Amino acid sequence: MVQIRRLGPQIGVEVSGVDLRTIDEPTFRRIYQAWLNANVMVVTGQELTLQQFLEYSRRFGPVSPHPSKSTRHPEIPEITMLGINKHNADGSLNMAIYRRGAEGWHTDGAYDDIPFKATQLYGLAIPNQGGDTLFASGYAAYEAMPQRLKIRLANVRGAFTYGGRTKSQALLNPEDRDRVPAMHLLIRTHPETGRKSLYFDPGKILSIEGCGEAESNALIDELTALMIQPDGEYRHKWRVGDVVIWDNRCSYHKAAGDYPPEQDRIHWRTSIKDWPQHVALQ
Ligand SMILES: O=C(O)CCC(=O)C(=O)O
Numbered sequence: 001m002v003q004i005r006r007l008g009p010q011i012g013v014e015v016s017g018v019d020l021r022t023i024d025e026p027t028f029r030r031i032y033q034a035w036l037n038a039n040v041m042v043v044t045g046q047e048l049t050l051q052q053f054l055e056y057s058r059r060f061g062p063v064s065p066h067p068s069k070s071t072r073h074p075e076i077p078e079i080t081m082l083g084i085n086k087h088n089a090d091g092s093l094n095m096a097i098y099r100r101g102a103e104g105w106h107t108d109g110a111y112d113d114i115p116f117k118a119t120q121l122y123g124l125a126i127p128n129q130g131g132d133t134l135f136a137s138g139y140a141a142y143e144a145m146p147q148r149l150k151i152r153l154a155n156v157r158g159a160f161t162y163g164g165r166t167k168s169q170a171l172l173n174p175e176d177r178d179r180v181p182a183m184h185l186l187i188r189t190h191p192e193t194g195r196k197s198l199y200f201d202p203g204k205i206l207s208i209e210g211c212g213e214a215e216s217n218a219l220i221d222e223l224t225a226l227m228i229q230p231d232g233e234y235r236h237k238w239r240v241g242d243v244v245i246w247d248n249r250c251s252y253h254k255a256a257g258d259y260p261p262e263q264d265r266i267h268w269r270t271s272i273k274d275w276p277q278h279v280a281l282q
């Protein structure tokens, strides 16, 4: 019997009592709608093979291999392995793997012309302390913007790259660096909910179009400060078997990155694009 319960005041929903290997279309439609409403969805207690995780992910949209080639599953490039090969050959901790996603609040794939609609993680090994993932609502950030800023940034785009202003690209192969920035409206209307959100990523944005460097940097600072609204947050404490999907079009997230490095924290990840009819609306 499927149970759906709200987690945070504005974002986060938990679904239990379903088996994602056999979920029927009406039940999937119900949980998909619950996800759109809540931005982040946790489905508990799953036992999936790589192929089953991939097939379930495809119900949300086309699954696309992540640009970080070295962390893809060797046989199934659409699946990224998080937390694998955490140690270098000399035994030291590989910080790019250990702290992946923990450098700051972000949205996945903003460096692409068609960013990832959603990211989905399946928890296989969870440390006994730390290692949470934090989420925040882009709708709440938009609503908190002063009117002056909403007017100033209406129809204004930002330029985004993988490493943004810091140019950190440790997990990219050399041939995948130095790509042309992707341009995205900073205030975007969600193609499925019709709600406005602040589309922003301080680690990937390079500049804001139509202004000089000083104004661009000042606007980036102002938007960074607005991103996280206390009521718009949800913090996920992982259990083995959790499947968590978030909507990159209207939320930000980061890994806490604070778990004991000698413990395993392993997830499979899929990166999901929009269906063409929704790409056309953005
Ligand atoms: O490992 C996590 O908690 C999140 C990592 C992350 O940012 C991502 O997979 O996009």
Ligand SMILES: [Fe+2]
Pocket: 101, 106, 107, 108, 253
């Ligand atoms: Fe991420």
